[in-house]
Amino acid sequence: MTSENTPVSELGLHELTTWLRRCTELIDENAPHLTDLDAAIGDADHGANMQRGFDAVAGILDGEYEDVQALMKKVGMTLVSSVGGASGPLYGTFFLRFATSAKGADALDLHALFAALQAGVHGIEERGKSMIGQKTMLDAWVPALDAYQRAGETLQGAVLAGAAGAQEGRDATGPMEATKGRASYLGERSVGHIDPGAASTALLWEALADVVRPGGPTPDGEADADGEAAS
Amino acid sequence: MKKLIDATADVVVDALRGMALTHPDDLQVDLENRVVLRGRPKADGKVAIISGGGSGHEPLHGGFVGEGMLDAACAGEVFTSPVPDQITAAIAAVDRGAGVLQIVKNYTGDVMNFEMAAELADAESGTEVRSVVTNDDVAVEDSTFTAGRRGVGGTVLVEKIAGAAAEEGRSLDEVTAIAERVNQNARSLGVALTSVTVPANGKPSFELGEDEIEIGIGIHGEPGRRREKIAPAREIARTMLEPILAELPGEGPVLLLVNGMGATPLLELYILAADAHAVLEEKGVEVARDLVGNYVTSLDMAGASITLLRLDEELTALWDAPVATPALRRGL
Numbered sequence A: 001m002t003s004e005n006t007p008v009s010e011l012g013l014h015e016l017t018t019w020l021r022r023c024t025e026l027i028d029e030n031a032p033h034l035t036d037l038d039a040a041i042g043d044a045d046h047g048a049n050m051q052r053g054f055d056a057v058a059g060i061l062d063g064e065y066e067d068v069q070a071l072m073k074k075v076g077m078t079l080v081s082s083v084g085g086a087s088g089p090l091y092g093t094f095f096l097r098f099a100t101s102a103k104g105a106d107a108l109d110l111h112a113l114f115a116a117l118q119a120g121v122h123g124i125e126e127r128g129k130s131m132i133g134q135k136t137m138l139d140a141w142v143p144a145l146d147a148y149q150r151a152g153e154t155l156q157g158a159v160l161a162g163a164a165g166a167q168e169g170r171d172a173t174g175p176m177e178a179t180k181g182r183a184s185y186l187g188e189r190s191v192g193h194i195d196p197g198a199a200s201t202a203l204l205w206e207a208l209a210d211v212v213r214p215g216g217p218t219p220d221g222e223a224d225a226d227g228e229a230a231s
Numbered sequence B: 001m002k003k004l005i006d007a008t009a010d011v012v013v014d015a016l017r018g019m020a021l022t023h024p025d026d027l028q029v030d031l032e033n034r035v036v037l038r039g040r041p042k043a044d045g046k047v048a049i050i051s052g053g054g055s056g057h058e059p060l061h062g063g064f065v066g067e068g069m070l071d072a073a074c075a076g077e078v079f080t081s082p083v084p085d086q087i088t089a090a091i092a093a094v095d096r097g098a099g100v101l102q103i104v105k106n107y108t109g110d111v112m113n114f115e116m117a118a119e120l121a122d123a124e125s126g127t128e129v130r131s132v133v134t135n136d137d138v139a140v141e142d143s144t145f146t147a148g149r150r151g152v153g154g155t156v157l158v159e160k161i162a163g164a165a166a167e168e169g170r171s172l173d174e175v176t177a178i179a180e181r182v183n184q185n186a187r188s189l190g191v192a193l194t195s196v197t198v199p200a201n202g203k204p205s206f207e208l209g210e211d212e213i214e215i216g217i218g219i220h221g222e223p224g225r226r227r228e229k230i231a232p233a234r235e236i237a238r239t240m241l242e243p244i245l246a247e248l249p250g251e252g253p254v255l256l257l258v259n260g261m262g263a264t265p266l267l268e269l270y271i272l273a274a275d276a277h278a279v280l281e282e283k284g285v286e287v288a289r290d291l292v293g294n295y296v297t298s299l300d301m302a303g304a305s306i307t308l309l310r311l312d313e314e315l316t317a318l319w320d321a322p323v324a325t326p327a328l329r330r331g332l
Helices: A013-041 A046-060 A068-082 A087-101 A110-128 A138-151 A155-172 A182-190 A196-212 A220-229 B008-022 B084-094 B108-125 B154-167 B172-184 B233-247 B266-282 B313-320
Strands: B027-030 B035-038 B048-055 B072-078 B100-105 B129-134 B186-192 B212-215 B226-229 B254-260 B287-293 B303-310
Touching: A013 A046, A013 A068, A013 A182, A013 A196, A046 A068, A046 A087, A046 A196, A046 B072, A068 A087, A068 B084, A087 A110, A087 A196, A087 B108, A110 A138, A110 A155, A110 B108, A138 A155, A138 A196, A155 A196, B008 B027, B008 B048, B008 B072, B035 B084, B048 B084, B048 B108, B048 B154, B072 B084, B084 B100, B084 B108, B100 B108, B100 B154, B100 B172, B108 B129, B129 B154, B129 B172, B154 B172, B154 B186, B154 B254, B154 B303, B154 B313, B172 B186, B172 B313, B186 B233, B212 B233, B233 B266, B233 B303, B254 B266, B266 B287, B266 B303, B287 B313
Parallel strands: B048 B072, B048 B100, B100 B129, B254 B287
Antiparallel strands: B027 B035, B035 B072, B186 B212, B186 B303, B212 B226, B254 B303
């Protein structure tokens, strides 16, 4: 969160903590929606799992952290240890790699944040042995990173573009046929449903956009409307 | 949702508490890590076998902990794989110096969490951990999907036969090879008569008409191959066995497992078993061993799965070996 008119130019411990708190709020609000998406093509547990994980993350945010790496490593370990399913190792690996990339940094500027996000996404690809186009969370992560990089002049502009990219990527999973993850067991019957992992990824980006958006987080209603648009 | 629960968030730990109370001598339950362990641990120098996965498939896996089968089972949340912390706790508790075999059903989350746990166990204590991923379900084709087939009823047969091999004192390589052989020789298919209701969700995961069945359903309520009108059990037995036989490797006698999905009475499972026998006899397949009952369930889903395992002398002897677990007990 930032003061009214000062654009955020880097993310330090304070801003990252704000991001994670906002993630927790958005996941809480959208948990039933994520579970409904998962019931359509998976096993109806994505909302409950993400809620359990981010509730656990909320519980560690008041701790003292030496630097960005220490905070994000703790977030990653907390998610791995509490989420379960595929989302635990995937989101956990994202934050652990993010942490490694941020080693020694007190704050992340436009380029350092891109490097950290990219390292995290590579982690998801490796852990899930997956890539874009297979109807997974990567279909939100990769377009978000691309949009961030293309926009890239200011941190604020890049993050807002990234969030928009994540939403577009999420919506584009609807017509895809899954070839990875549990939805792949359905084959062509997965077509027509938004991927729940892509939907939760878009929420993480929405939360990040709220941190850099002029005036801080948007009212809850707006995020809700975005969540609904996914259905 | 009408269920015998106290709090939806606590169903797994509350059920484990009940298991601990009802099997005080046979099991030790680590409620903090949600790991079910043998009451009388295995001797030093023997390979240990662990398994686990989402809860909601009882008696899999906690019900198969005991002499002749598993050393530990990790209970994840309902339909959600356990987390690496649980699995590493299980590995540390059961390692007797001869290595640990993990039996993992082929679901993305299970595979990833067990893989992370194996990496952590190796890094932290040097324990040698192997994994066998079961994938016996013929409902979903694996040719174009790298995620492959799902692991279902065949998992119980892998756990029993590998458990017997470990009990004999075979090496980690040998026990792993036996587990892989059982998996490669087992094929399954499931049918749903009703949907499943996950407690945290509170409503049915899918809609199925009063006169409809879903062929090839997954054990988490994942939709199957297709929907059909309900038919007499003998027709359903044929519908299930034909694709299983088409993909069952080898020749010779088979083990027939007729497994209930949770809400189908034994009366119906025995009818289906009799019909399966008739179809197999007609096709010239000898049923050398049988198992009928609820072994790999899907909460309150009505329906059944059939698993065939192609037997040879060694697998038959290991299947016949004594076993003493809450859900499978013979000769001990």
